[in-house]
Structures are given as C-alpha cells and as structure tokens.
Amino acid sequence: MAGRQDRLTGHNPVDLRNRLRFFLWVISIALSILMVRMWYLQVIRGDVFRQRSENNRICLREVKPLRGRIYDIRGNILVDNQASFDVSIIPEDAEDVDSVVGRIKGLYAQKLLEFSGGDVVRGKVRRPFVPIKLERNISREKLSIVETNSLDLPGVVVDVMPVRKYIFGDIMAHILGYVGEISSDKLESDTSGGYKSGDMVGKQGIEKYLDRYIKGQRGGEQVEVNVAGRELRVMEKVDPVPGCNVVLTIDSYLQNIAWDALEGKAGSVIVINPRDGSVMAMVNRPAFNPNLFNRGISQNNWRKLLNNPLHPMRNRAISGQYIPASTYKLIVAAAALEEGLITPEASFFCDGSYKLGNRTFRCWKKGGHGEISLHRAIAESCDVYFYNIGKMVGVAKLAKYSLGFGLGAKTGINLPGEKSGLVPTKRWKLNRFKEPWQLGETTCLAIGQGFILATPLQLLNAYCALANGGTLYVPRIVKRLETADGRILEEFNSEIISHIPVSEKNIEILKRALWGAVNEVNGTGRALKRKEEDVCGKTGTAQVVGLPQGDNVRKEKIPYKLRDHALFVCFAPYKNSEIAVAVVVEHGGHGGSAAAPIARKIIDSYFNNIKMRSEK
Amino acid sequence: MKFDRRLLFGFDWVLLSLVLLISSIGILNLYSSGYSLADLDGASLYVKQVYWVLIGLVFMVICFCIDYRFICRYAYVIYAFSILLLLLVFFYGNTVNGSKRWLAVCGISFQASEFVKLTVILALAKYFDNNKIDGGYNLKELLLPFLTVLVPFILIWKQPDLGTALILIILFLSMAVFAGVRRYSIISTAICGVVLLPLCWNFLTEYQKERILIWINPERDPLGAGYHVIQSKIAIGSGGIFGKGFLEGTQTQLKFLPEQQTDFVFSVFAEEWGFLGCVVLVVMFLALILWGLSISRHSRDLLGALIAFGITILVFWEIFVNIGMVLGIFPVVGLPLPFLSYGGSSMIILMAGIGLLMNVSMRRFILQP
Numbered sequence: 001m002a003g004r005q006d007r008l009t010g011h012n013p014v015d016l017r018n019r020l021r022f023f024l025w026v027i028s029i030a031l032s033i034l035m036v037r038m039w040y041l042q043v044i045r046g047d048v049f050r051q052r053s054e055n056n057r058i059c060l061r062e063v064k065p066l067r068g069r070i071y072d073i074r075g076n077i078l079v080d081n082q083a084s085f086d087v088s089i090i091p092e093d094a095e096d097v098d099s100v101v102g103r104i105k106g107l108y109a110q111k112l113l114e115f116s117g118g119d120v121v122r123g124k125v126r127r128p129f130v131p132i133k134l135e136r137n138i139s140r141e142k143l144s145i146v147e148t149n150s151l152d153l154p155g156v157v158v159d160v161m162p163v164r165k166y167i168f169g170d171i172m173a174h175i176l177g178y179v180g181e182i183s184s185d186k187l188e189s190d191t192s193g194g195y196k197s198g199d200m201v202g203k204q205g206i207e208k209y210l211d212r213y214i215k216g217q218r219g220g221e222q223v224e225v226n227v228a229g230r231e232l233r234v235m236e237k238v239d240p241v242p243g244c245n246v247v248l249t250i251d252s253y254l255q256n257i258a259w260d261a262l263e264g265k266a267g268s269v270i271v272i273n274p275r276d277g278s279v280m281a282m283v284n285r286p287a288f289n290p291n292l293f294n295r296g297i298s299q300n301n302w303r304k305l306l307n308n309p310l311h312p313m314r315n316r317a318i319s320g321q322y323i324p325a326s327t328y329k330l331i332v333a334a335a336a337l338e339e340g341l342i343t344p345e346a347s348f349f350c351d352g353s354y355k356l357g358n359r360t361f362r363c364w365k366k367g368g369h370g371e372i373s374l375h376r377a378i379a380e381s382c383d384v385y386f387y388n389i390g391k392m393v394g395v396a397k398l399a400k401y402s403l404g405f406g407l408g409a410k411t412g413i414n415l416p417g418e419k420s421g422l423v424p425t426k427r428w429k430l431n432r433f434k435e436p437w438q439l440g441e442t443t444c445l446a447i448g449q450g451f452i453l454a455t456p457l458q459l460l461n462a463y464c465a466l467a468n469g470g471t472l473y474v475p476r477i478v479k480r481l482e483t484a485d486g487r488i489l490e491e492f493n494s495e496i497i498s499h500i501p502v503s504e505k506n507i508e509i510l511k512r513a514l515w516g517a518v519n520e521v522n523g524t525g526r527a528l529k530r531k532e533e534d535v536c537g538k539t540g541t542a543q544v545v546g547l548p549q550g551d552n553v554r555k556e557k558i559p560y561k562l563r564d565h566a567l568f569v570c571f572a573p574y575k576n577s578e579i580a581v582a583v584v585v586e587h588g589g590h591g592g593s594a595a596a597p598i599a600r601k602i603i604d605s606y607f608n609n610i611k612m613r614s615e616k
Numbered sequence: 617m618k619f620d621r622r623l624l625f626g627f628d629w630v631l632l633s634l635v636l637l638i639s640s641i642g643i644l645n646l647y648s649s650g651y652s653l654a655d656l657d658g659a660s661l662y663v664k665q666v667y668w669v670l671i672g673l674v675f676m677v678i679c680f681c682i683d684y685r686f687i688c689r690y691a692y693v694i695y696a697f698s699i700l701l702l703l704l705v706f707f708y709g710n711t712v713n714g715s716k717r718w719l720a721v722c723g724i725s726f727q728a729s730e731f732v733k734l735t736v737i738l739a740l741a742k743y744f745d746n747n748k749i750d751g752g753y754n755l756k757e758l759l760l761p762f763l764t765v766l767v768p769f770i771l772i773w774k775q776p777d778l779g780t781a782l783i784l785i786i787l788f789l790s791m792a793v794f795a796g797v798r799r800y801s802i803i804s805t806a807i808c809g810v811v812l813l814p815l816c817w818n819f820l821t822e823y824q825k826e827r828i829l830i831w832i833n834p835e836r837d838p839l840g841a842g843y844h845v846i847q848s849k850i851a852i853g854s855g856g857i858f859g860k861g862f863l864e865g866t867q868t869q870l871k872f873l874p875e876q877q878t879d880f881v882f883s884v885f886a887e888e889w890g891f892l893g894c895v896v897l898v899v900m901f902l903a904l905i906l907w908g909l910s911i912s913r914h915s916r917d918l919l920g921a922l923i924a925f926g927i928t929i930l931v932f933w934e935i936f937v938n939i940g941m942v943l944g945i946f947p948v949v950g951l952p953l954p955f956l957s958y959g960g961s962s963m964i965i966l967m968a969g970i971g972l973l974m975n976v977s978m979r980r981f982i983l984q985p
Contacts, residue, residue, distance in 0.1 A: 016921060019794050020913055023929065027905055030936045031898055037943045038898075041853040042891040049853025053887075222843065 061223050062196075065216030066162050066484075068243035070176060070206060072252040073280075073479060077167060079176055079207075084163040084295060085143050087156060088131035094155030101134065103153060107145050131157060137295045163294040164207075168252065170287040171259045174315035175250060175415070175477065177205025178290035180297075203293070205315070206246060206478070208416045213481055213489075216243030242484040249278035249479045253610055254602065258283040261601040265594075267566075267585040268316035268456045271602060274464035274571055274580045276494035277473025279413070281602075284320075286312040318418040321453040322584055324407075325540035326381045326524075326591065327569050328448025330510060331462065333378060335401035336389040337506045344509050347373040350384035354443070361387055361443055364541070374509065379516030379523045381539060383447050390446020395437060398445055399425045404501040405462040406472050407454050412497070413475045421458050424451035449543055456567075460582035463569045465500045466514075467536070467577035470507055472497040514538055515574055527596035528570055533607055536577075537570025537599065539591030563587035566594035572603055579606050626978035628911070634904045635955070635970050639669050639963075641885075641897065642956040648863050649876050649884040661877055661958050668960045672967025679971025683979065684923055687972075688742045695739040695764070701728035702771040709775070727961040729780045732768045734969055736784060737791070737926035739764050744795040745919040752796035755805065762788065778824055779951035783933055790929045795922065831947035844880065845944050852886040852943065859890025877958040879950055882942045898939075905932045911977040920976035927969040 041049065070079040087104075094100045105115045116135050134156075135142070146158055164179050166172065182201045195201065201215065202208035219240030223233075258269040258281045271281040286308070292301050305313055314320065336342045352368035354361045363369065363383040369376065377385035390398070402408055408423030422428075424445065426437040444450035457475060465472040474495040481489040502510070514536035517523040525537040542565040566588030571580035581599045588594030646662035679687075687694075705728045743761050765788040773781040793802070817825065830845065854860070876884050886894050908928030915921040931954050938953040940946040952962045 015796060016794075016918075017913060019796070020909055020925075023790070023794065023925075024906075024909065027902075027932055030932075031902055033945070034936065034939050034943065035895065035898060037940075037945055038852070038886070038891055038894050041849060041943065042855050042886065042894070043857055045853050046856035046891075049850050050856055053850050053854035 061221045063219040063221055063237075063240045064162065064199075065218055065240035066242040067164065067179070067200075067207075067216060068214040068245045068484065070214075070246045070248060072248055072250045072255075074251060074253070075247075076252050078172055078248070078250075078252065080165045080167065081162045082165045084137045084161045086136050086159045086161060087134045087138055087142075087146055088159060089134055090131045090155040090157065097132070097155075100153055100155060103149075104134070104146065104156070107149055108142065111141065111145060113139075113142055113145075131159075137163075161295075164290070166290040168255070169289050169291060171255060171283070172250070172252075173205075173287040173290050174284045174317070175205050175248070175282055176290060177202055177207035177209075177416075178288075178293040179203060179207055180293050204290075204313075204417070205415060206248070209414055210244075210246055210478065210481070213244040214246065216484075217241040244489055245482045245484065245486075247479045247482065249273075249280065249477055250282070251280045251610065254606065255281040255283060257281075257605045258602055259285075261598045262583075262585075265585045265588060265598075266310045267583065267588065267595075268320060269584075269598065269602065270317050270456055270460050270582045271606075272460055272464055272475055272580045272582075274467040274473075274577045277461070277464065277475045278479070278494065279475050279477040280579070282315075282317045282477070284314070284316045286310050288312045315415070315417060316456065316584065316586075318411075318413060318415055318455055318457050320584070321419050321421050321455055322565055322567065323450075323542035324448040324452060324454045324459055325542040325565075325567055326448055327459055327463075327538045327540035327567050328402075328452065328454075329378060329381065329386050329446075330466065330514070330538060331401050331405050331407075332386055332390055332393065332398060332446050332448075333374060333513070334405075334500070334502045334506065334510060335393045335397050337374075337509065338401070338502055339393060339397060341392045342374065342389055344374045347371050348377075348385050348388045350382050352384070354384045354387040356387075356391075356440055356443055359440055361440075375513045375516055376522075378510070378513035378538070379520050381517070381524045386446045387443050390442055391439070393446075395424070395426060395442045395445060398442070399423050401501065402452070404498070405465065406497060406500075407452075407458050407462065411457055411461050411475050412495075413457060414478045414492070418457070419455055421455055422451060422453040448540065456582045456584045459567070459569055460580055462500075463538070463571055463582070464577075464580045466502075466507060466510060467571035467580055469504065470499050470502060472500055511536055511574065514570075518570070524592045525568065525570065525596050527592060528600050528603060530572075530603070530607070533572045533603075534574035535570055535572040535603060536574055537568060537596070539596060540567030540569070541565070541589070541591045542567060544587065560587050564589055566591045568592075568595035568599050570596075570599050570603070572607075579603065623978050623982075626981055628974045628977040631904075631907055631911075631970065631974055631977065634900065634907065635967075638897075638900055638904065638955040641900075642881075643669070644862075645881060645885045645888075645956060646877060646958055648888060649881065664960075665958055665963070668963040669967070671960075672964045675964050675968040676971035676974070679968045680974040680978065682975075684920060684972060684975045685917075687975075688738060688745075688919055688923075691735075691738040691742040695735040698728065698732045698735040699767060699771070702732060702768055704728070706771055706774065726964075727959075729768075729772045729775070729777055730961040730965040732772070733780070733784065733787070733930060734927075734965055734972075736765055736768060736787065737923060737930065737969075740788065740791050740795075741919055741922035741926060744791070744922055745917075748918065749796070752798040753792070753801070754798050755801045758792055758797065758801070761792065764788075776821060776824070777950065778820075778827075779937070779949035782949065783930070783937065783951065786933050787926065787930050790933070791922065791926050794925050794929075827949070828947045831944075844948055848880055848883040848942050849944050851883040855887040855890040855893075857891045859886075859888050859893050862888055864888060878952060879938065879948075879957060880942055881957045882939050882953050885956065886942075901935050905935075908973055911973055911980075914980050915976050916980045916982065920979070924973055924976045927973050930969070931966070 066081050069077055069081070072078055089097055089100060091097050101115075108115050116138075138146075143158065146153065146156060150156065166176060166178075179200045180203045182195055182199045186201065187195055196218075199215075202211040207214065217240060219238045221234045221238075222236040254271055258271060262269050262283055262285045265285055267285060269281065269283045270279065272279050288305055292298075337344070348371075350363055350365075350369040350372050352363050352366055354363070361383070364381065368384065369380060369382045372380070372382050372385050374385075376382070399408075402423040408421055410418045410420045412418075424441075429435065429437045429441070429451070441450055445452055461472065461475055474497055476492055476494065478492045480491045483489055515534055517539070518525040518528045518535045518537050524539040525535075528535040528537050544562055544564060564587070566583075566585040568583045568591050569581070571577040581602050583595040583598045585594045585598065643662050643665050646665050740761055743764065747757070749757065765784050769781050769784050772784065820828070885897065889897075905928055908924060908931070912921045912924035912928060915924055934951060934954050937946060937949070938951050938957075941948055941951065952959050954962070954966055
C-alpha cells in the first residue's frame, strides 16, 4: 500500500483520501435520505397509498372551452354553440364489446333507428381504457335511448361536444368562416403552445382571423373512476375559460338584403360606411354552409365544394381579383386633374373610335359621344375621352394614383385571405413578360382594362375615400372583442390608411360627375336614381376575353365563361355619404343593367327600412 | 501499443458484473412498464434498450482499451468537439416535448448534452492534473475550469434541460472539492451561493418556476406536473414493503404514470418490488459507487483518480437527484436514472463512462512507462 501512495505524485495522497472520505459521508447521507423517504412512503404510508391506487383510479380528462360567440352590430347572434353527442365504449369496462354494441343496435331497432357507426375496429394491441368512438353526432332520440339504458350498457359513455351553430348558414359563410380539426402543419408551426392535436380551430373568415381570441383556454379535470370505468367524482378541476365574443360591424338585415339581391348570380356585394370604413355587409355567391364542417365534412360534400366551377369557398369580395373596367376611370380622371393636364372644361371629340398607330380603339357607344368634357365623360363613361387623357397621364402616373387610391395593396381588413390586386407598371411588365411596355397598354389601362386587377373591396374603398372627402380607411369588420361575461376587451377603432392624393376641389368635381352618372339623362347608372337621396355611382363592364367589339352579339349566345363581368360602385347621399355599395356580377354582362339594379335594391332598403328603423 | 498481460489480470470483473446486473434489472423493469402499453413501439422499448446496452458495451470496450492518459492528451479537443455539437443542437436541434435536445445525424438522433458530461469530466481531470497546487486552489485559479463548465451549462440551460445543466454544476463543484479547494474559498463560495440563490429565481422560465412551486405544493397544478408527482408517489407508496410483484403494478399497468419509461422509471420499479426491492437496488447502486470511489483511491496517478472520481460522482448525483425527484423530495427537473431509464444516448454514454472507470482500474498496477 505504501508504494502506491508515492505514485500520486505532486499531490498529497492523504488529502485526496480525506476528501474521498468526505464524499463517502455525503453519499451515505444522501442515500440514507432516499431510504428514509422510501420507508415513509412505502412502509409507513404504504397502506394509504395502496388503497388509493386500488380503489381509486384517477385519470386526467381535458375539458374543452367553448368558442366565443359572434354577434352583428345590432346584437343579433350570428354564431352560437350547441351540443353534439358522441357515443363511445371503453373496452375494459364493457368486457365484451361486441355484445354491448349488439345490445345498442337492438335498442335502436325497437325504435326503428339505425346504428350509424361502423364496426368497432380493434388493432392487434389496444388500450383497454381508452374509449372507442361508436357513433358520432347522434340524434336526441338515440341519446335518450343510450342514457336511459346506461345500466345495461357497461362501458358505454356519452361525450358532449360543443359544436358551432352558424345561424345564417350560407349567407355569412365567407365572413364567419368555419371550424375544423387542426391540421398537422398548423400544429407543427404553432409556437404559442396553445394548440393540441384534435383541437377545433377556425379555418376561414373571422373564425380563423380571431381564432386565438375565440378559442378560449382549455381546462381539465382529475377524475376518479371506479373499476368499471364509471366516474365517481371529479377530484380537481381547472375550469376552461370560454373564448371571447366578437361583435362585427355587419348588419345582418342588410346582409340578408344583399344576399337576396344577388340571388342566382355569381359575384359579390360589399356595403361599407364611408365615414369610418366599417363593413355593413359582405356577400358572396355562391357560398357554402359552414355548419357542414362542424363535425368534419363528409368526403362527398367536400368534393362537391371543391369541384364546383363557381368556387363557393372563395370570398370574392376580398380575394376575387377583377378588371375594374370603367370604375377605374375615376382614378384616371383624378390623375389628369391633379397633374394639371386637363381642366374640367377641356373637351375631346369622340366619334366612336380612337386611333393609336395602326390600331383602333373603340368607344362602347357606336356613334360616339361627340364633343365631350370631363363631367359627361365620366357620367356617360366615354372611352375615347379616357384614351386621350390616359395617354397624357402615362402609365407611371396612373400607377402612382392607383396606389394612392389603395389599389395594388391589401386594405388590411380583419379577414384572412385578402389579395392585393395588381397595379401594372413598366418595370412589372418587363419582369413578368420580359417585354417592354406598349403604349397601347396605357390606352387599355386608361379605361381600366388590360393588366390591372382589383378586388371589389379595394374598388369600393377607393370610392369611399372619394365619398368622405379624401380619407382612405382600413375597412373593418370587427367592432369589438368582449370576454364571455361581457367585459369589453378590445375596441376596434377606425384606422386611416392614407389620404387620396386629390384636392378638395377636384374631389367635388369627380363626385359631381359620379352624381351625373346616376342622375343625368344619359348617365350609365340611371338605375340608381332616387327621389329622396342623391346617389353617386359608376358602372363597369370588364371584358373577360376580347370579343369582336361593336358587333352586337346577343348576350345569351356568348358562352357563360366568356361573358363580361358587370361592376357597379356607388355611394349615397351626395353630401355626407353614409353608405357605399360595390357590386360585382361575374359574367353578368353590362354594369348598368346587371350590377346597378342589385345596388339599387340595397340602397333602397337601406334608406327605406334600415335607416328609418334606426332613427326611430 | 504492445499488449500488456497485466491488463488482463487487472480487468475489473466486479465492475462489469455490477453494471450488467443493474442494466438487466433496468431492462426487466422496462419490459414491465411497457407490458400493457398499447403503442407498438412502447411494447418493444425494452428490446431497444437491450440494443442500447449492447452498443454501450462496444463503447465500453473502446473506452477501456485505449490508455486513459492517451485519451486525455486530446481531452480539450474532445471537449471542444462536444461543445460544437451542443451549438449544433442549439441551432439545428430537433424539438421534443418543447425542448431542443436532439441532434439527428444520418437518421440517428442523440442527445449531445449526455456526451458533454463525459467530455467535461475529462477536460476538468486534465486541467486539475496539469495544474497541481499544494494546499488547494483559490477562486481565481478555479475560474478557467469553471468556464469550462459554464459554457455547456448555458447551452444546455437554454435547451431547456434544467436537470442536465444543474448536474454539470454539481459535477464541477464535486470535482473541484475533490481536487482540493482552499477552505476560505469554499466558505466564501458557500456564502455567495446562499445570497445569490434567490436571484437565480429570475433566470428560471415560467415553466421551471412552476415546477418548483409544484414541488412545494403538488396540489397547485393537479392536472400538470403536480399530477406526475402525485401519481408517482401513489405508485411508489402503494408498492408497500414487498411490492405488488412483477407485471402487477396497477399504477404502472393502468398508465397513470407519466414518463414511466424515462424519468419516472423508478416508480415502476418501486411499485412492483416494494421497499425491499428498492433497498436492494439502492444497495447495488451504492456498491457501484463505492467500487468507483475505490478505483479512484487506488488509481496509479492523479489523472486516473480524477477521472474515476468524476464518473462515479456523476452517476451518484444522477441517481440521487432522479430518485429524489420521483420520491417528491426534489422538484421535477427531468433527469434519467442511470441504467434504468430508457434512452440510447444516456445508456451509451454511461457505458462509455464505465469503460473509462475500467480503464483506470485495470491500469492501476502498471507503472508509468
């Protein structure tokens, strides 16, 4: 032993051994503590714990929170929660699953009901205590059968699941969206940790946009169950926190009117209050029934929705990108006025066509408008006038003013899936097509045709800015968030994007021209003329394909897909406008004949019914 | 290297037997814990663990074949490599259960933090061996070895893996004390520690704070971490003196126990084998630790003594903290129980560590060339 000590060179081996002894003590004491603790748990309190483990089986159960309700501005419920019932079986408690299922079928048969669940699939290995779903979303009748016979049906449990009830069905589909089981992508990308697999989350519309507020916080229960798997009591409980309620700016009455007005068409109607940008109605047709998604949509229904050529799932109002056509002339006129290129009085001669190089561009009016200045050019939507001033303004300035009116950028409405449209520029064309910009394309752009694209919401918002004297608001559809007990959580105030780059004087000139389009003899929007209020508006007819111009092909003879889109944008009254409406009818034909009458219905019921009711 | 027959003579059969015995208990226990588990992979977890033990044995052989003095020549390089791995985890690691611990290479994922435990021991051993000081180190001289531990500590803390991070600190303190620290340094560190401890609270995440509050009062979160502790206590307590018997643990078999194959594996054992089984297991652990300390004591040089001590004390602290946590003495920090918890990385690293112990042990009779 002495020899080895010397080998620990440089260190005093005695020290090292003393320290080892110290650690020996530490280790002994530590392990003794563990032993004492084991003795305490296993020997002294062993019986207590043994009883708890044998008699009580405590398990954890998740309690899902209720999603928040959604209301319209008048306090009408748009989305509520209702109960849906599932029947499950716990194999361990049932002992013989097949015979229990057989008994259920027998009980159903007595009442002439059919068992809708499939066969109970049991894999090679299974968890005896994990319930197997037998039937989903059962009727009240079946529920009462299962409940009253529960003593004969060991292991059978009924789960209550809250599901969404969309009271307005299709009418509000695109605004509200729908809920569905969380996707694995979303689950993986989620960093907040608030989601679990199997959770129902908002997939579209407000349900998606405000999901983190609406969903609430899950709670849980520590449940004591007996040997048969029945619950004895809830030992500990953490209550779920229901989600926030949402109040929208939508007026469900107006929404209904707009829905009916668009009957039988494919398209979109938006109604906005130009004073603050709040959306009063937003209707898209065709639509879908969000209630179908509640307990998982059937394959069949899903395929139907996806394969429908009219795309019922699309929220056209914010994600449909259309050629603005003549509605865009307003912006062209604004640009020309602001840049000082024209005066309101300056006139051009329209003989029905306009020559650029060896190309001829036509006016929609065959014989032409004759000598025409700004006011009439807008009111009667003269194309030749705009070909002329479009050339003067040029593509760069047109792009500048388009952006100034909010085109080419998302408006920022509180809904998911908004598209930004397209404002073409020379550089964009070069990047996109590797070809330089042609002058003829400026000519097309001057009447809102060609590359330019805008969503109905963007168009309407641009007109709203004109209506309110120049302020471009963020369209908002959410008014406020409230906690489940009604405390206001967040008020969504109107937000300003910018001011349109147009002087007050020119705004008046343009508004006057829009007034003329509705109220003057040759105006294109005469369908909107009302005695009581002055409506201002602009029609648009967007070419889907370049059909031979001037030939009077009967609309019915053109295949549906090739017909023009009909557009109409308007606001009223002339002074202190309080309502603005945009209508897009896909393949509807002329703006004045297809879209304007729809806007008329909405303006009429707003002033005749809604406004009067509100004022009472 | 010429083969020295004394190596064979010195081979540590006792250590090997102890390790194999405890590992076998671990596998048997895993078999029971996965016995009725429905998951397909759950049932075969014990089979996987057998593979891990076998792979671990290969690493063990590698680790005792090469003279530890030769290994320690590269101790700092190995240490740097392990830190690099940790950094990779930090930036590219896979997230499991909310913490980023895993590094996947060629489809095999492993926990770099396990590897770091060994490399830190080697690096510290080399440092203390190179810088021998009579009468013990003072705080200034301990700064560099402390930094050696601090870097991986922060990286692991950030994963977050509180258990492993704290073990590193305890490991450092133990090795420093073993290497010798001046008395006044120990006292001043202890005072600082007591004063600064409350400040550490601020560095904990909400989750970690919650764990500590739950430890004080398990009823605080009866559905979350508190549930683990409550169920674990029920499982252990209900084992009584003699246990419920192999494959008979109701808490285990009914899956009331969370993490019962990893961090809470001891409660499975305690439920089925009772107090007597636990005593036997603890005695076996104690035998292993004592044997390790005796290897350290009889090592031919300081380097060997430090390595042997480091590995032994690491195993001890892991055992103590894990069982203490499962028994509800400590907050739930998440640390595997050596040789019993399921886990490839930890098993392989443990075996490699045991290999190093054997390395020191079998070369104790060979004089320095």
